[in-house]
Amino acid sequence: MPGTTALREVLRLPAGERPDLGRFDPAAVPAGPADKVAALAAVAAMSGRLASLQERLYAASTAGDRRRLLLVLQGMDTSGKGGTVKHVIGLFNPSGCRVRAFKAPTPEELGHSFLWRIEKALPQPGEIGIFDRSHYEDVLIARVRELVPRSRIRRRYTQINQFEESLADDGVTVVKVFLHISYEEQRERLLKRLDNPEKHWKFNPGDIEERSAWPAYQEAYELALERCSSEAAPWFVVPADRKWYRNWAVSRLLLEHLEAIGPRYPEADFDVEECRSRLLAT
Amino acid sequence: MPGTTALREVLRLPAGERPDLGRFDPAAVPAGPADKVAALAAVAAMSGRLASLQERLYAASTAGDRRRLLLVLQGMDTSGKGGTVKHVIGLFNPSGCRVRAFKAPTPEELGHSFLWRIEKALPQPGEIGIFDRSHYEDVLIARVRELVPRSRIRRRYTQINQFEESLADDGVTVVKVFLHISYEEQRERLLKRLDNPEKHWKFNPGDIEERSAWPAYQEAYELALERCSSEAAPWFVVPADRKWYRNWAVSRLLLEHLEAIGPRYPEADFDVEECRSRLLAT
Numbered sequence: 047m048p049g050t051t052a053l054r055e056v057l058r059l060p061a062g063e064r065p066d067l068g069r070f071d072p073a074a075v076p077a078g079p080a081d082k083v084a085a086l087a088a089v090a091a092m093s094g095r096l097a098s099l100q101e102r103l104y105a106a107s108t109a110g111d112r113r114r115l116l117l118v119l120q121g122m123d124t125s126g127k128g129g130t131v132k133h134v135i136g137l138f139n140p141s142g143c144r145v146r147a148f149k150a151p152t153p154e155e156l157g158h159s160f161l162w163r164i165e166k167a168l169p170q171p172g173e174i175g176i177f178d179r180s181h182y183e184d185v186l187i188a189r190v191r192e193l194v195p196r197s198r199i200r201r202r203y204t205q206i207n208q209f210e211e212s213l214a215d216d217g218v219t220v221v222k223v224f225l226h227i228s229y230e231e232q233r234e235r236l237l238k239r240l241d242n243p244e245k246h247w248k249f250n251p252g253d254i255e256e257r258s259a260w261p262a263y264q265e266a267y268e269l270a271l272e273r274c275s276s277e278a279a280p281w282f283v284v285p286a287d288r289k290w291y292r293n294w295a296v297s298r299l300l301l302e303h304l305e306a307i308g309p310r311y312p313e314a315d316f317d318v319e320e321c322r323s324r325l326l327a328t
Numbered sequence: 329m330p331g332t333t334a335l336r337e338v339l340r341l342p343a344g345e346r347p348d349l350g351r352f353d354p355a356a357v358p359a360g361p362a363d364k365v366a367a368l369a370a371v372a373a374m375s376g377r378l379a380s381l382q383e384r385l386y387a388a389s390t391a392g393d394r395r396r397l398l399l400v401l402q403g404m405d406t407s408g409k410g411g412t413v414k415h416v417i418g419l420f421n422p423s424g425c426r427v428r429a430f431k432a433p434t435p436e437e438l439g440h441s442f443l444w445r446i447e448k449a450l451p452q453p454g455e456i457g458i459f460d461r462s463h464y465e466d467v468l469i470a471r472v473r474e475l476v477p478r479s480r481i482r483r484r485y486t487q488i489n490q491f492e493e494s495l496a497d498d499g500v501t502v503v504k505v506f507l508h509i510s511y512e513e514q515r516e517r518l519l520k521r522l523d524n525p526e527k528h529w530k531f532n533p534g535d536i537e538e539r540s541a542w543p544a545y546q547e548a549y550e551l552a553l554e555r556c557s558s559e560a561a562p563w564f565v566v567p568a569d570r571k572w573y574r575n576w577a578v579s580r581l582l583l584e585h586l587e588a589i590g591p592r593y594p595e596a597d598f599d600v601e602e603c604r605s606r607l608l609a610t
Contacts, residue, residue: 105526105529105530108529109529128423131421131422131423132421132422132423135422135423136418136421136422138422139413139414139418140413140414140417140418140420140422140425140427140458141410141413141414141417141427141429141460143422143427145422145423145425147423176422178423233607233608233610236607237604237607237608240600240603240604240607243593243595243596244387244593246593246594246595246596246600247387247390247391247593247594248387249596249598249603251598251603254603254606254607254610257607257610258610311525311526311528311529312528312529313525313528314525314528314531316531316533318522318528321522321531321533321536322519322522324536325515325518325519325522325536325539326515326519328515328536328539328540
């Protein structure tokens with residue numbers, strides 16, 4: 047895309063820099079389309095290339111290419127992790143996607159290291175993996191709710207960096223997206239869930255208590271973003287108050303990363319003409 | 329749908345009846361739209377209801393409803409299993425779908441009963457599971473290639489029926505679809521793969537040898553369909569020479585089964601007004 051600044055350069059958090067989330071406007075639309083109509087059109091225009099790149103990625107894996115992509119979605123309640131999966135991942139062929147939502151750990155999961163359940167859910171070569179929440183919960187809610195001592199949280203940042211570096215070494219392009227919404231937008235979205243009986247199942251009264259810990263969560267996010275935005279696996283801060291911008295931005299980030307992977311259809315390892323003749327004789 | 333014969337009544341194979349696949353026309357369009365344009369429009373018109381029913385199914389599971397749906401896709405090479413996943417399952421929210429393609433068993437899988445890997449891939453409550461090939465391979469290729477003795481194949485039919493009955497007891501609606509294509513159509517589709525370098529990765533010279541066993545496979549399918557079309561989990565024969573009919577028919581079968589499940593959004597188990605007040609105070 048000559049002449050266009052890559053969105054990943056715009057939204058990428060520099061390694062080792064502590065972000066002040068209060069200075070990132072959740073309603074901003076950096077490098078994005080002007081409005082919702084333009085954003086929907088831009089996503090529709092990308093969908094063919096996204097599907098084509100996904101097919102190439104999968105095809106390449108059948109010839110031994112181990113590369114794959116992992117999209118990690120993090121954000122406060124109602125920030126749009128589920129909506130992103132529905133609208134953005136819905137553009138891809140479901141057979142090549144591996145979606146996993148991480149909830150509170152089960153007793154079995156608690157019996158293992160915090161990365162155990164993550165390892166089991168990784169995308170296989172050629173796949174696009176999607177984590178709705180992830181191992182970052184173990185340095186976010188775990189820090190805010192003091193589920194483990196601070197010293198252990200600090201060690202986890204290092205463990206996460208080493209884990210993600212090993213993924214990159216194994217051909218996994220890790221795209222970590224923080225969906226950044228405002229305190230006011232979250233209130234509006236929670237109220238909408240209460241207003242609509244068909245959305246009550248998405249509402250949990252505990253979400254209101256969690257809001258009182260909003261500043262502590264923002265601080266925990268700032269720390270996680272600072273400690274774990276590495277060269278191997280940078281964080282991207284996506285303003286998410288506008289759903290149309292969020293969907294466009296995540297689609298665009300995926301497109302840029304898939305184009306950087308540049309997967310190619312493998313060459314035939316058989317004699318095409320000979321196969322054609324044999325087939326025509328059947 | 330008053331006045332309309334359900335497609336599932338039209339395509340369903342009666343329990344215990346041996347089908348003569350040679351008498352099912354793979355190019356037929358039973359109870360379907362007249363042509364491709366009409367079929368695409370009909371699928372588009374269904375997509376909103378399919379997505380809505382899927383959301384209700386998922387929502388119900390959050391309140392303890394264990395019901396779910398499992399679509400089993402079987403058919404000869406090139407019959408369109410992958411295309412069905414792409415075009416039909418692509419209509420759903422990926423976060424509620426669990427797609428699994430079964431290949432030749434791995435050494436680890438061979439160390440267990442043939443249903444072991446199947447059990448591990450089942451949809452969870454609220455999900456739509458999709459099997460691209462399945463435990464039926466163990467009475468199809470296993471019979472044709474004589475991978476196990478005939479006596480064991482016979483026992484497997486019974487084991488499959490008991491397994492599927494236990495799934496139905498556990499709230500799984502099992503929809504088994506045989507995508508029926510003709511010998512000639514398979515040749516055309518394989519030739520198209522050879523003609524297009526971007527499709528060479530889908531071609532395997534072994535597919536030509538498999539064609540020589542076509543009659544044996546048709547017989548193995550007839551037997552599996554006869555022995556395993558039960559009340560709990562009937563087989564549906566979908567003529568699949570026309571892709572637009574295939575996509576319409578599978579969409580329609582899923583719609584009818586989801587409507588029969590009739591999932592409902594759960595009622596709020598909290599005080600909506602009280603939550604609204606507390607939220608407004610934040």
